[in-house]
Amino acid sequence: MSFNYPIVAMAHYNQWQNNNLINAADQVSDEDRQRDLGAFFNSIEKTFNHILWGDKIWLSRFGDFSPPRTTSLEASLSEGGTWEEFKAERRTLDQKMIEWTSQFDINTLPSEIKWFSKAINQEISRPTAILLPHLFNHQTHHRGQIHAMLTRLGQKPGATDLPFMPDVDTYL
Template sequence: MPNKEYTLTMARYNLWQNENLLAATENLSPAERGKDRGAFFGSIQQTLSHIYWGDMLWMSRFAGTPEPDGKIPDSISLIDSWDKFRDERKAFDKQIVQWAHEVSPDWFEGELSWFSGAIGRDITKPKKILVIQLFNHQTHHRGQIHAMLTSAGVKPNDTDVPFMPERFLSL
């Protein structure tokens, strides 16, 4: 089950992989980033936007950071400026790493309650399960982006946790 060390490892992995995918998109035109490629959220850019929205939502619940605007259907339209998005994404990923450093080991023993707009009711779940959800959600949708990039002729770098560069392990 998740604990502080797992959370810190996955927060570092998240930062590494978001940098990986954003670097892989650098040579794509805005039209190529926005092209509907048949993924659940359509395009590379819309899927990146949805991941960011989901991360902001979970971190608002975990750490009291600002909650993103809108509901799931709105989650695909957070990106107005690509350059601004890249900067904001990297800064937010560093916030997730910082939270992972600061979170108390005792925090994982509790439960979290919230109203789910996705299913329209109140939910209470163990925090350990919800930490898994945060990182699993990212990985799931980044896999979709990886497939879309591959179909666009772009090859992202490694994605395997054991190959995470040393510079991320020391964050």
């Protein structure tokens, strides 16, 4: 098994789960997707937008990806625009992440990445080997919040466990 296996598998998992939750979110009204349901970023749409924003920030730190349009945590909640614009951008970025991980070479990345965190208002440096899993962990964390909000609205998204991902064995 190569080092790329978990990174490629997680990029595919990311796409699978984004599609899973977007399809469930398409079944609720615009009003319900935008309603404050008590989650950290309030609504389904705002949480989806924050994930998109976070993915874009981290990918731009790792390589040749465009940074997000918005520059603050608060503005991240509208990163994707309208629901239809968000879905198109999310699907495009998911495919780019798969392509990037499929050609991934850890040796082309710096051993550490340094950035200024507005969340804690200071410069930070962390090993790239920690930040790569963080990209996927961050997505999963916030998708769990979306899943809970969708469940509250009576939706039942599909399976979320990695072993149940279609064709999971192809990434070995």
